[in-house]
Amino acid sequence: MLTLPETKLHLRVDHNDEDALIEALMTTATAACSDFLNMDAADLVVAVPAPIKSAALLLVGALYEQRESQGERPYNKNPAFEMLLAPYRVHA
Numbered sequence: 001m002l003t004l005p006e007t008k009l010h011l012r013v014d015h016n017d018e019d020a021l022i023e024a025l026m027t028t029a030t031a032a033c034s035d036f037l038n039m040d041a042a043d044l045v046v047a048v049p050a051p052i053k054s055a056a057l058l059l060v061g062a063l064y065e066q067r068e069s070q071g072e073r074p075y076n077k078n079p080a081f082e083m084l085l086a087p088y089r090v091h092a
Helices: 004-011 019-037 050-065 079-088
Strands: none
Touching (some): 004 019, 019 050, 019 079, 050 079
C-alpha cells in the first residue's frame, strides 16, 4: 500500500539509516488499517483510495515520532485516522 520513497517524503527523512524501521512501521500501519477496515491486508495493495493511504501515513508518522516513548503519557486515539478509514470499513 505504501512505498518507502513516499513514506520517507511524508516523514521528511532524506537518509537511509532508518529504512528498516520505516518499513516495519509501514507494515504495522498497513496491518492496523486492514484490521480497522475488517479487510485482508492483501486487499490493500492495488487501487487503494487516497484517504486510506493518508490514514496509513498518519499512523506511520505518529509511530515514527513516538518510537522512543516509554509510555510516560497516555496514548490517545487519533480521530483523523478513524475518520479517514470509516467510509471504507467492511461491516460483517
